Amino acid sequence: MRSKPLSLLLMSTIVCCLFSGCGKKGNDAATAPENNGTTEAAQNSTSDSAGDKSAEKSDENTKSDDETEDKTGEEEASEDAAENSESASPYDGVPPLVLHKTSKYEWNEDNKPYLKHYYSYLSLGKEYAASHSELAKNINDARDDIEAHEYDYYTLSMEEAKEYDDLTFECSWYTYLRRADSKYISFVNECENAGTFDFNVLSYIAHSYYVDSGKEIKLTDIVADEDAFYDLLAEKVKKNVDETLTDYMGEPSNLDKEGIKKSIKTCMQGTGCAWTLDPQGVTFWFDSNVFSPFSTSNTVFFSEDKDGKIFKEEFAKDIPDEWIMMMPGGDNTYFDEDDDGEENTVLSSEITEYDPDFDDYYVSGFMISYENDYKKYKGEEASSYFIFLMHKDHKNLILESHYEYDYALISAYPLVNGKIKQGDTMLAGLEYAWDEADEDEDAAPFYMPVGTEDIRVLIDEGGEEHDVKADTISVSMDGELYKKGDENAFDGPKSEEDLFTFMEGEWSLVNPVTLKDYGHMEIKNDGSFTYGYTGSDETCTGEFTPDHQYPGEKNVPLSFSVNVSGIDKMTFADNGYYVPDDGKDTSNVKLYYGSCDKEDFIYMEETGNGDSFMGSVLFQDQSSVDGSFSLSSNSYLMHRKNSETIEASANTGSFYAWVWKADDKGLWAQEMKPLTWDGENEYTLNRFTAAAFEPKQMSAEYYKYSDGIDKKLLLNGQRLEMEYPRYMCKLSIGSDGSIKDIEEVDSAFYGMYDLGDLDPEISYDGLKFNYNGATFDLEGKGAGNAILDVYHAYGKEIVECHVNPHTSLYYIFDKFRGEFCEEPIDGTNLIWLDDDFTTAIYAQKNEVRDLCGDFMFAVDGEEISDLEFTDGGKRVKCSYYVNGYSDVEEETFEMPERRDAAMNAYCNYVDSGRAGDYRKFMEYAPEDAVFLAVTDPQAWARDLFFLSDMLEETAVNYVMVVSLHDNSVVDVYKDGETCTATEYLDKGKSSMYKMTVSETMPLYTIKVTTDEDGKETTTEWPVTEFSGETYQHCSFITGR
Incomplete structure (x- = not known):
């Protein structure tokens, strides 16, 4: 490979080839299907979804002659107006846009590419183009310009390849939509030259047009005071260039503001820069080597024109409330996230990784850098990622779509207060636009989204055949993805009154271990209730009062205070708790509610700090306390029969879910929506993304486990063996409708969850x-x-x-x-x-x-x-x-081979307590492992464990046993006799001893006894150093 220019090397981790098509396995990389007539589903889906919507509406609203005759003209006019209002799109007048992509390769005798060219361009939908000929012509001219540049580079690279036959010449021209509304359209094409000596690393071509006339917009059409405009732009460019050069070169630019201003004007007379009319202002794009080895971009916002003198009013006052744009990877994209006049930054692009087996780079994922937050997302190999910045109602998010080998994914990432949040994921991809393809195109173009609604996609309907259906989706600015018509399809309570209406009636409290009902609660529609035990006439009274503990709770509360009275008139099992003298008690709880399998459920969990009589005694099963799982003594489950069969729509992709019921083959999951905020542990001071969850749909859907589900990787996987798991998780549903993966959601405190650390x-x-x-x-x-x-x-x-x-x-x-x-x-x-x-x-x-x-x-x-x-x-x-x-x-x-990854992963889990870290640890465990044996863990980790016994005062070795099964019995033997107290460990727990570990003849033997399926087995480990060619501190001990 040719040694790449300095600027490319510095930016190689964030600048990569959109539409590269060069996957990890060369020609086997995921690409859009060829236009050969064999992809029937994709071809048919285009015409299916692009049908005459007005004809459909007409059919739906056809009335009988009798009904029509009974209507007055005024009524008909009113209904026509309502009908037109319902069918109107928020994007009426916005040009339908199609993104095309092309790649060219030349191969040497060793079947390796020595030339790689990629480019993409926009076109108008053919029907729209026919009625907007000038706009269509200009956009096509822009395409021709891109292709002309590509041809020039191609000719030069072919000549250079003759001289440098061991090098690869790679160049790309990516087109990024910057604005598309009913008045204006703009885009920029970024050329990244990674393979010749004579051209800049990054250079730009940009165009902005009036939609109606199709004419190209001039900068003088937008700017009233050019001198003031260039002053402001030069100030921004100076700051940007100085920061970049200082970061990479150790010193700022030697150009002052006036020098930069002069250079900008010089570029405007020739080459070196381009500009676009963006939704919130004008962005300039400067080629590499204009001000530094790096490309530079900056935006002058309309909102910065405080006196109304820089921009012409036609443009300055016409800032859309909703917009969408794509982001070149050469520099930050600048935007005003909450329309307050302050500048914000975001950068998102693909990530490439090097595969030494193929001596090539492949697209491995994408990254988002927003303000000071950075996230990297890696999936299976994909040919390209489509990444959009969306803005609406003073909120912002990243929408990402890509196709992998056998399925597609669309994901949303809200950008909130400097943090990147995780939104919904759906098994879908941007719709192929074969009807809009040129005759000689052999790769599918795509319909481009122009807003948050009516995004044309292909949705995976599940099944082994991966059938797809053309549809439209919308995205909320909170990161929720909806199929068409599902935006307002929530079938549950929409207000506090609705919730109490659902709760009204008789409920039974069930012990999730014994599956027996032990209590009853009759709730009225004002939240008051009467409670008692099954088989007893003794009762107390109480009420639920919404108290909105969690940020983001709106119309339907999640959290309540619960007050009870009359408990001094009831009889309780001997439990060591004193019954309050006044017969009253209070506590705080959160409620989940939903329906599945012909049952309604309410889950209630205490959220206060410490025990209450109510939580520890009153609502507990007096005959059998549930202590076999986490969230034991402070959670309760109520259910009742429901004769109605409520159909839930099956989800695809990834989503948060609450699991109400489970059996051997699958589970009933209710989709949940997180409410997130910045939290802090008051004891450790660790800051994290805190979350509470509310239902996104009322009913739960049944999902089968796929063959790949391994419950042993789940920290609380034993809950899925229960009929009523009460389990918060994130499910990934495969294209066949089965569960592809389960990620546990970590609990924090006060009923909150932990979705990851904050800086x-x-x-x-x-x-x-x-x-x-x-x-x-x-x-x-x-x-x-x-x-x-x-x-x-x-x-x-x-x-x-x-x-x-x-x-x-x-x-x-x-x-x-x-x-x-x-x-x-x-x-x-x-x-x-x-x-x-x-x-x-x-x-x-x-x-x-x-x-x-x-x-x-x-x-x-x-x-x-x-x-x-x-x-x-x-x-x-x-x-x-x-x-x-x-x-x-x-x-x-x-480096010597390092064999202690399992030990280190376990220490990380014990430190964090997080299910994700437990999973990483268990991924090392072989199927027949009984326990993990450890000698002398890393220095930082020794503080994590309590010493079970010190067998020798002068010993210097620490020995640990990590149980992989519940109810494991651990004994230490010396000379055939036990020398410590017996330890009883559940899965993931450990005991540690201080003893001498000999090199050859063991001084001690550790025996671990497990009981699996009624069969008791004892596994021994003679405690000696682990032998091998390198140091080793752990080993899984398997059953024999």
């Missing part, structure tokens, strides 16, 4: 470390002279303290515990892979060690000055001093 606020001064408002003084830990820097990894902040020129101390702040680990790391050049701190290595003089203190390798020099992982962590590039520190040499070392 902390961190600063430091001297030896004082400030974390989310709390100050930790490291001086008492002997931490050296001063804090040098703070580095982030998953669940941790690593604080580097200077000791002397040859060593540092690294103190590990554990976010999940809100404190520093006891043992620091003494060394230099601490590095790790991605955000996985357990992969860390560090230097001590001329040696490199891992977090267990194990020796990795040594250099033949005085001291190591720098470490860098290469080849995914398999190798380490090492710089070190030689000749008495006078010279520096560089050498790459092979």
Whole structure:
């Protein structure tokens, strides 16, 4: 491969080939189907959904002659107006747009491409183009211009390929829609040249048109005061260029504002820049090497024209409330997220990864960078991603669509207060536009969305055949995706009164373990109730009062205060709790409600801090307390028969769900909608995305498990073995309608859930470390002279303290515990892979060690000055001093095989308590594993575990047993006799002992007894070091 220009190397992680078509397996990459007549479903779907909507409406509203004769002219006019209003689209007058994509390859004798060209362009729908000939002609001329550029590059690259036959010449021209409404249309084409020597890395062509006349818009049509406009633009460009050059080159541009302004005007007279009329202003696009090696873009917003002098009123006052645009990857897209005149930034593009087996890059996912938040999403291999920024009602989101090998996905990501949120996912993709394709096109073009509604898609209907149906969807600015007509299809309560109407009646409380009813509650339509036990005449009274604990609760409450009285007149089992003297008690709860399998349900969970008599005694089964699962003593399930069969619409893609019932083959899941806000653990100070859930549909749908579902990976998977799981999760439904994956949602506190960490606020001064408002003084830990820097990894902040020129101390702040680990790391050049701190290595003089203190390798020099992982962590590039520190040499070392991933994953799980971390741990476990044996875990992790027993006071080894089955019995033997108290462990729990681990002859034997399906089995582990060619601290012990 040719050595790429500096700017491309620096941006390679975020700038990649849209519509690349170069998948991981070369020609087998996912692409749109060829126009060969064999893709019947895709072809038919186009014409099906593009039928005459007015004819359909007419048929639906045809009335009998008698009805028509009875109507007055006034009534008919009124109904016609209503009918027209219902059928009117919010996008009337907006040109229908189609995006085409083309790729060209030239192959050498070794069947490897030496030339790759990709380009995309827009066209009008053919019917619309016929009535807007000038606009169609100009847009087609823009296409011809792109193709002419491609041809010129093609000719040059073919000549250069003759001289450089071992290189690959790659270039792309991507077209991005910037504005499409009933008045204006604009787009920009970004050329990325990665394969020739004589052209810029990134360059731009842009066009803006009047829709009605089709004429191209001139900048002077928009700008009234050019000098003031260029002043403002130059100021923005100067700031942008200076920040970029300082980040990458260490110093700002040598051009002042006037120099930049002059350069902009020069570009306008020739080449080097382009501009687009965007929904909120005018964006300029500057080629690479105009102001720096990088491309640059900036937007002057209409809202910045405070005095109304810069822009002409026709444009400045015509800012659409709703808009959609695509984003080139060369620089940030600038927008005003809440229409307050302040500038915001977002960048989203594909991610490519290198495949050494094919010596090529492939599209592996996409990224979103919004303000200071960054997310990376990786899926299965796809040919291209379509990414749109949408704006409506002062809200914003990213809509992403892509096709993979055998299915398509559309996902929404709301952008809220500087954070990227996860919205809905649907098994669908932008609709193929074969009817709009040119005769010589062999790849399907796509219908482009122009707003949040009426987005033309192909929806996977499920089944092994992957049948698709043409339909339209809409997206709400909260990230919800709806099929046409489903926006207002919620069949449940829409107000507090509706909820109490649903709750009205007689309910039975059921023990989810014994499946027996033990209580009854009669609820009135004002929220008051009478409660008692089955078979007893004793009752108390109470009421539900909405108290809206969670941000985002609107018309239908999720949370309530519950007040009861008269409990002093009831009889309770002996439980150690005192009955309140006044017979009254109060608590706070959240309620879920829904219907499935001819039953209605209410789930009630206490959300207060601490026990109440109501939660611990009153609402409990007096004969059998449910203690076999989490959320045990503070949750209750009520049900009643429902003769009505409520049909729920089956979902596709990924969605949050509450599981009401389950059997051996599947489960009944009710789709739920998260209400999210920024939360903070009051004890650890860890900030996270907090969530509460409300029903998105009233009824639950039954979904079968696919063959790939492995419940052992689920932290609370045993709940799915119960008839009433009461289980919050995220389901992924495959194209055949079965459950492809289950992700558990982590509980937080007060009935909330934890959807992931937020960035902390961190600063430091001297030896004082400030974390989310709390100050930790490291001086008492002997931490050296001063804090040098703070580095982030998953669940941790690593604080580097200077000791002397040859060593540092690294103190590990554990976010999940809100404190520093006891043992620091003494060394230099601490590095790790991605955000996985357990992969860390560090230097001590001329040696490199891992977090267990194990020796990795040594250099033949005085001291190591720098470490860098290469080849995914398999190798380490090492710089070190030689000749008495006078010279520096560089050498790459092979890393020893690292076999402790399971131990490290388990430690991460114990630290966080999160189901996702438990899953990562269990993915290492073989099918027949009984327990995980561990010797001497990483230094930072030893604080996580309680010592079950110290078998020798002078012992230096720590030995752990991690249970993989519930009700595991652990005993330690020495000389044939037990030497510790027996430990009883459930799945995921551990016991730790301090003992001597011998190299050969074991001093101790650990025996673990399990009972699976009524069969008791004892598995032994003679405690010795794990032998092998490299250090090893853990091993799964299997049944024999």
